[in-house]
Amino acid sequence: MKSFAYSRATSNAQALEAARARGTQFLAGGTNLVDLMKYQVEQPVTLVDINHLALTEISQIDGGGISIGAMVRNSDLANHPLVRTNYPLLSQALLSGASPQLRNMASTGGNLMQRTRCYYFNDISFSACNKRAPGSGCAALEGYNRIHAILGQTDKGPTSGETCIATHPSDMCVAMAALQATVEVEGRGGRRTIPFAEFHRLPGNDPSRDTTLREGELITAVTLPSAKFAKNAFYLKARDRNSYAFALISVAAGLEMEGTTIRSAGLAMGGVAHKPWRIPEAEKALAGQLASPENFAHAADILLHGAHGYEHNRFKIELAKQGVVRALTVAAQGTSEVA
Amino acid sequence: MSIAQDQEQASKPFKQLDHRYEGIAKVTGKARYAAEFSESFSKTELVYAFLVRATIPSGSVKSIDSATASRAPGVLAVITPFNAPKLSQGPPQPPARRNLTLLQDANISYNGQPIAVVIGQSLNEAKVAAAMLKISYALQPAKLQWEKRLSEARWPKNPGKEPAGNHRGDIDAAFAKAAVTVDNTYITPIQFHNPMETHATIAWWQGDKLTVYDATQYISGVKMSLAKAMNIPVDNVRVIDPLVGGGFGSKGSMWSHVPLCAMAAKVVNRPVKLSLDREQMFGPVGARPSTINHIRLAAAHDGTLLGIQHDTVMNASVLEDFVEHAEGPAKNLYQSGASSVSAKVVEANLGISTFMRAPGEAPGTAVLEIALDELAEKLKMDPIELRLKNYAETDPSHEGRPWSSKHLRECYSKGSEEFGWASRNMTPGQRSDGKWLIGHGMATATYPANRSAAQATVRLLPGGRMYVASGTQDLGTGTYTIMAQQAAAGLGLDPKMVEVKLGDSTLPKAPVSGGSQSSASVLPAIQDATTQLKLKLIDLAVNDAASPMHGLQAADCDVKEGRLISKSQPAKSDGLVELIARNKNQPVEAQGQAEPSEAKDAMSTQSWGAVFAEVAVDPHTHMVKVRRIVGVYDIGVLLNEKTGLNQLMGGMTWGISFATHEDGIVDASTGRIVNASLAEYHVPVNADVGVLDVSVIGIPDLKFNPVGSRGIGEIGITGTAAAIANAIYNATGKRVREYPITPDKLLAG
């Protein structure tokens, strides 16, 4: 990889100050960033190590809910008693991701910011990638697009500077979307709070940007509202091997039940779009309804409305539909013990 | 995982080592692989080379501007097609001697082909400089998407040891009178070798003498090929490789990076290390080609096979034909009235194809054994019964010549009993366990038993210790272990007392560790050497006035359990320790050699097995879990339980990989391998591997070689994929005929 300068921040202020310089990136667990540096996809001038910041706490917040420090490791988060008990959906999603070794390193902030696994983004020998080289086109559109998006993508042909069919690969974020988390960020101008649905973005006309985080901003925490889906939650992940594989599609389903009636629902999909795919109408359609296959299928239809596949990923549409129905069905039956 | 072995039946000709010879060195980090011999050089001496690869599939390099790269920190040299030293590249002799790309011209035949070498003080400096090269290409139209150009299929120029087409009996007549037929197309993907140790070479010159540490399955092969490439006498090359971290066929040939490393060492006049990245394993060092197999079976009502037809077409590099004989098993796995097979290739701008674990038989059984399952279903016949009905008592592919030894029947019966086959539901989709659909399937495993000439040296050392050496390789397979056992057995010593040397081309010559032939080749040579050694020791004793054996007839003497004894006067004996002590502690040495017997053409030598799989399929995610596999193998004598069963188990695990994971993906327009990493090119992880129950019949095959063992390195992968595919069908009623069987295919199927 290209040589870079390294500095270690011991306070948020110090990290933010260091991030003023151009070409600076924060180094958390490094499990995504360092790989991308080896592939020369990312070529930071300076890395600011944020592993020593006081962002490692999981704490209860007033009025219910929890706050998760940006440097809480995925394995610690998944296994925290508060998370296991109150947010099993998040715990399940985390444990379905990567491998134990990676989860021990991967941080909450880094997981939010991880980049797409699109083959054409990750190999610089492909010249066309609007995400990596804005304006260069999209090699995935007519390439091997089996792991790519079926919803919310920008498709204006392979040579357009706007086309992007990449997906956001995270499992954790799918659960957080269904749980309606909030991302806490700090910039030199101060702090702000970003609703989860607004944190990741669709490619729109600028696929190079994955999120709405501004240059130099530091994620400090993710907060979860008070738990509603502790008793009825299920994270479904369809993948090519039984562990250590990204989702072909995934579904985070949380239900708040009253007998057999759904009081409220949290529902999001992964592996299908440039961001965790949540359509509030699908959740609303479930509220007040019976937990029945028909109602689940209806929610799936709303979520997948307008889905469009390509040569190699059309199967995702049907797989996702089945996955949504299945995840809701299992969730309605009650959360099983997190392994 | 459970390991079962039939203790009664397994004949143990000698004492087994209960641990892997080099195991402690491996787990304590003392074991060193080719790239790890850096310490042999002073810190400033050894420098690093990085391979630069083409990013287009076809055409040529127009120019490489290396001005910036050459000035980058730590850079010593940039070798390109425009400044590379000229080598004398004789005509290549594929497939074992590959058509290499050694920067002798600017042509590009595949995306990922080596086109330059950057040498730096550190690997990272070389790599960073490589990215600074300004390369311009002249693009030519590329031959890609070979599977859409099947009409271009042609006979291979160089089919290897088997002919590309073969017909026996009247296949058309067989189909004309068949009561039941199967006619389908089955596909296997491109697969890439991914041993844990990537290819690596350290090369240095002393005058015109060249020494390399090289990750290889064939030190004497590299010695010959490298000498030829560098145009120096064969004996000027020494190849050292005491441990190989897996090879799977990829390290059976010398690829371009080895001479390029030697070239780099010459250019900078320093020792150079060139170690491939994981991504570089996908292209420049071979792959198993994809095969498209048209299979037709014709059977009578009672299941008698009247005809088998298997036509396979595969991708071949524009550089060289390599034939994956997937059609092979159709010729000899079952008795059939007629058979007709062919193997053809379609050229593509892809890396060269090569041997991969069980070349031919792995994809061959993976597809043929699905077809058999389909036939059994049509006949409403138990799949084992169908196989027994068409049991090949003699070799149908060689005019019915006898097998040296065949106990496949025992494999079927032992396997089906251990698996509980009798309780299988023949109707698919009937069995479940909670949400899971459960299915059971089986298939036959097979792989030829090969053997070549080999040589060995043994020595009796002071203190009752022994030394044994042969220029063979240990791929993690257990060669050290069984060599120690074989040497010790010759004198009745404890194998723990034996020191083993291998992996150095200065040692007595041995063949490539490929084709599952190492033990069957090297052990008979050691056996011969210990026989010679015995004679020398007896001679020494009977001529030694201080020995109790003095004056005895040599013919009356023997060596047993570490002692010289007289056959006629049991009271007379002499210790080997004492004998060597009296010999002023001078070791006694003997050479041995062995080669296949002349009788080899009068018989067919083949290993067999029966594989049974239980899978669970999630009907919602369409994910497959292999719960358990029972594999019973007829491989002659099992030489060492730990390393031997481990070989079979590793093969079976690869069978899971073949069935459900591995898939080398070529970008349709650039010919680039898109999933060139272990994150995206899937092999099984622990969660994918259920219980592997592996056992052997253990009946020695003494007609094949005097030790009675047939190779075990490859057979484990055969049969397993089809057993899983058939189990998936039994679970779901969905017949997937294209590997790997992934959720999307089961969703559609």
Ligand SMILES: Cc1cc2nc3c(=O)[nH]c(=O)nc-3n(C[C@H](O)[C@H](O)[C@H](O)COP(=O)(O)OP(=O)(O)OC[C@H]3O[C@@H](n4cnc5c(N)ncnc54)[C@H](O)[C@@H]3O)c2cc1C
């Ligand atoms: C082989 C493999 C398999 C994987 N499988 C899965 C899977 O199945 N499911 C899944 O969800 N994930 C998977 N992952 C991805 C893994 O979850 C991410 O790599 C990880 O979460 C990234 O976290 P990190 O702390 O290592 O981030 P880093 O690599 O350190 O950083 C990633 C990015 O986030 C930025 N960043 C980090 N922290 C902050 C912060 N506080 N504020 C602002 N920016 C920040 C960095 O600057 C960088 O750009 C896999 C990864 C690998 C390598």
